[in-house]
Every structure is written in structure tokens, then in C-alpha cells.
Amino acid sequence: MNFALTAEQIEMYNMAKKFSEKEMIPYASEFDQNSTFPINQIKKAWELGFVNTCIPVEYGGNGLSLVDAVTVGEALSYGCMGMHTSIMCNDLALTPIVVGGSEEQKERFLRPFTESPLLASFCLTEPGNGSDAAGIQTTIKDKGDHWVLSGEKMWITNAGHADWFVVYCSIDPKLKHKGISAVVVSKDFEGIEIGKKEHKLGQNCSDTRSIRFNNVKVPKENMLGGPGEGWKIAMKTLDHSRPLVSSIALGGSQRALDLSVEYAKERKQFSVPLSKHQAIQFMIAEMKMKVEASRLLIQKAAWLADQGEQNTTIASTAKAFAADSCMQITTDAVQIYGGYGYSKEYPVEKLMRDAKLIQIYEGTSQIQRLVIAREVLGK
Amino acid sequence: MNIFVCVKQVPDTETKVQPNGDGTFIETNSIKWIMNPYDEFAVEQALLVKAANAGSTVTVVRVGGVKDTEALRTAMAMGADEAILVEAEDNLDSYSIAKALKGAIDKSGKSADLILCGKQAIDDDCLQVPQILATMMELPSVSVIVGFEQDGDKVTVKREIEGGALEIYELNKPCILATNKGINTPRYASLPGIMKAKRKPMQQLSLGDVGVTADDRRVVYSDFQLPPEKPAGKKFDAMDEADQQKVVEEVVGLLRTEAKVI
Structure with a gap:
């Protein structure tokens, strides 16, 4: 150990x-x-x-x-x-x-x-399906010497700057997850329509858009695995990416904690620094507990993957815990800063807005609990 | 070209410094060490010179404690080729450090074409190792340099003096130069750089190996103390017009007799 x-x-x-x-x-x-x-x-x-x-x-x-x-x-x-x-x-x-x-x-x-610094986007979510990822409506049709891809994707990070897209689609939506396939698509392929930049609550510097694939011709050799292999690939991807996304929450949490400690020591109320008030001390202690626990969960989820072991449950545990903690910690940071915290002149309100997204993308906090419960209770 | 860079490891600038038990140094147990920021300019300059002179090697040398080798690892992650660590207590004086650096460079078996140092370390601010080293090695040296150009064996450097004016010096290699902020922008160590650094050679020597003995110490520290705490500021109430003349006189009086600033 x-x-x-x-x-x-x-x-x-x-x-x-x-x-x-x-x-x-x-x-x-x-x-x-x-x-x-x-x-x-x-x-x-x-x-x-x-x-x-x-x-x-x-x-x-x-x-x-x-x-x-x-x-x-x-x-x-x-x-x-x-x-x-x-x-x-x-x-x-x-x-x-x-x-x-x-x-x-x-x-x-x-x-x-x-x-060279190329960019790529992961295209899974659609206007009509988010958490129900297996309900993909984007289709891919076999045209003999090539595939044809049609459908729309939603909330695609970096879409306006991406050189490549990895797109999840279905050979037949009725097959649900058994029909899902993954293809690699260049931004230069004919028939790709990039939507306008979405206005969001937070993480505003990150580019988020919808993408429409209008009968896009995709070379046969651009499908990963084979038809129907996409679901397995997506699940394996999430085992790897959830610890990474959790680390985004952790970085935000640590920043909110550091800013809160700094402010609590310098801001005085009732003639003493905020840090002398037990109400604030407890909030900061709570933040520290959550930061430490998040870090250990994330490291364990990542370490298991590095050992080549199944990490799905612990990765979901890390993701839900780190994201929910980040939301709580950044909200409390705004509370500690009081009126100043609510102002854009101070850095904490942005942390609170940025944090919210982490409870939503890469599987909502509720989906993570579903994954965990399935493992604990059996299917 | 054989380029040597002398680096020091100093406490992170955010460290809360405390004297140690017997007052011979600061408490080093929980310190986060970083490379002396002025030495980062020296490392960067060495890497720039290396890039301009094919076949050059950059060797970083440090004299100090071995518990943490942050500064040397960072220099190698930035791109230095090898490192020499001379194990010594962290509170060695400038003369002993310079002698140890000279000993390490001599012992490396390479003849130095260029030796770079930071102009000062931000912990003890002695500003003398480069000059003592230059004297010991009988090499020309310029300190506080903010510009560097090289033409064969000739080196032209700009030296910053009081008031922001510049002096320009021409030296022949080999020489010793001490860098100041402004000469370059130190690169970040890259992730591949950090991973490669692990496999780069680091030679470890003792003070004895480089010919330094207890007799070389010119300065012995004995009584490290924190500066006295600043007393709280004085407040004067002159809201009432009737008091103002009196308060002004009092403040002026204190500025003369107590603060002694006017």
C-alpha cells in the first residue's frame, strides 16, 4: 500500500x-x-x-x-x-x-x-437522447464501398474547432445498443453542418455546438471495430475518461478551497477574521474532507485502469462524488465570500457556474448512481 | 561546447520561514523547494546556446542537501543533459559553495567553455558565488546580464546597472556569466522532458570529493531570527474640526521623533 x-x-x-x-x-x-x-x-x-x-x-x-x-x-x-x-x-x-x-x-x-495540435470531438449525445445513450437515432448505412452517415449530434465540445469527429451512430436504431457503431469523420467530409455556438451557464470559453451529418460519405476503413461494436467501445472509453473528467472537478474544488481559505483569513467580521468563526471553519473543513476524498477516489479509479483491471464502478463513484463535491464546495465558496462572491469581480462565482456542468456531462450524477447501484445490487 | 549551469535550490517563495532549533539555519522539514528563479534564466540561456551550437552539452551543478533534488530534476526536464550534485548542508557559505562548484566542474573531466549562474539566490541574497567562482577559476566574469550574443569565441553581454542603463561587455570564452530577469523567458519543462529526465545521469559527490573541508568556511551562521513583528499602525481621530490643529501637530511630531522620516 x-x-x-x-x-x-x-x-x-x-x-x-x-x-x-x-x-x-x-x-x-x-x-x-x-x-x-x-x-x-x-x-x-x-x-x-x-x-x-x-x-x-x-x-x-x-x-x-x-x-x-x-x-x-x-x-x-x-x-x-x-x-x-x-x-x-x-x-x-x-x-x-x-x-x-x-x-x-x-x-x-x-x-x-x-x-501538430489537431483537435477532435466526441459525438455521442443527440437532441433527443442524453442519458439514454443507447437510443441513438443517427444512422449509418452500408452502401457497398462506403458508409453513409445521417443525423444530428448535440452539445459537442470543441465542435467549431475540431479537425476530426468520432461519431456514434446506429446500423438500426431498433437494435438499441447492439446496433451502435463508431466512425471517424474528418471535418472536410462533404455534408457536415456545424451549428452555432451555444450560450451556456458556465465553461463559456469551451466551444459547444450541435453538428448535423447530411448523408456524409464515410470510408469503410473509418469504422472502429465493426458494425455494432460501438457500445462496447463507448463503455470502455468512459472507464478511461471518467477519472479524467473527475479530475476537472477536483481541480475546481481545490481552487475554491484555496480561495476560501485565503479570503477567510483576511476578511474581518465582528472584529475577527472569518476564519475565527466556527461556522466558517466547519464549511472549510467540509471542503477539505471532500477534496481529499475526491482525490483518493479519482486516483484509485485511474490506478485500477492502469493495472488493467475493471474500474467501471469506482470510476462512476469518483465521477459522482467529485462532481457533486465540486458543486457543493464552489457554492460554499461563494457563500464565504458573501456579496463579493456573487460579483463577477471575484473569481468564485465562475467556479460555481463551471462546476455545474461536471454533474451533467460524461454521465450525469444520477447515471453514475445507476451504474453504482447496478453493481452493488446486481442487475 | 561544454556549458555548465550552477543552480541553487531555494524555498518556494510562498514558504513561511522559521528559524531551526539551534538558530543555525531555517527549519527545512516541511519546505517545498524550487529552483532559484534567477537560475532558471541561466538554464534557459544555456539551452539556447546549446541549440545554437550543435554538439554542445549542458551540465547542471548544485551544492546542497540531497533530500529533494527538485532543482536538478527541473533543469534536466527543461533539457539539460546531465547533473552533478555535491552533497552538503543547506546553510553552506558562499566561499565553500564556490569552491565546491569549482571542484565539481574540475572533476567532471570536461573543460568548461561557458559557466552560467543566476545573479543571486532569493533565499540568502548573498550575490557573490559567481564572482568568487570566477576568481577561483581565474576566468572573466560579468554579473546581472540581460543580453547575450555569441560570435565564435567572443561573447557580447549587456549588463544592467542602477537606473536601468546598460553596460556592454565583450569577453572571450571561457567565461562566467550571471543572469538577471529579462535575458530570456524560461521554458516550461514538458511532460516528455520530465519523463526523459528520469533516465539522465546524475552524479553524486561529497564535499570531500570536491576538496572542500570545514576550514573553507568563511561564514558560520549562529542566530537566525525572525524580524521583530511590526507594531500595529497608529490611528488619529481628526473628525472634529476643533481637534485638527492639535492632531496634525501630534502626527508631524511623531513622524519626526518616532518614525524619523521627516
């Missing part, structure tokens, strides 16, 4: 934290208010190896473990949860290729991402 990070992991964390303090925090508020896409941050992050953590060494990646990746993810999200959602988006989109692609596909699709 050993809870210590390695010397390299500590160094990765410190370096990512430095990046987040110098390159992200100074821009976070402005990018949020103007909905500016953090393209410079993404490019710089790519140069330092923060993007595409999932790509194996064989295809030009850095060979990071998932524990490495969540350690870096926490440090970057500390700077801005919205920016890191856009930085991390490639991992979500490329993991299906890592877990479900052939050698030839991995070489063809993954390597270019290690050679």
Missing part, C-alpha cells in the same frame, strides 16, 4: 500548476465573459504534452499512465475548468480509437495528433 505520487508525478503536477497559474488563471475571467476559445492555451499545452495523454508511445504519444493524466488534469483545471474541458476533449475523442481501433487505424488517426 503506497499513497505517494512518484517524483516525476510530483514534478508533472508542479509544472502543470505553474502553467495553470501563468497561462490560464490570468485569462480565465475574460475568456469566460467574452466566450473566447482558449486556442493559445491549447497550443501551448500541446507543446508541453498536456493534450492527448491517452495516445500510447507506439503511436508517438508520451506514454502517460492514467494516474499521471489525472494528476496533470487536476493542476490544469485549477486554472480554469472550462479551458481544461477543451484541452481534455481530445482524450475523450481519441480514446475510442485507442481502445477500439485496429493497428492501421491507430497509426493513421492517432499519430497526426502527436505531430
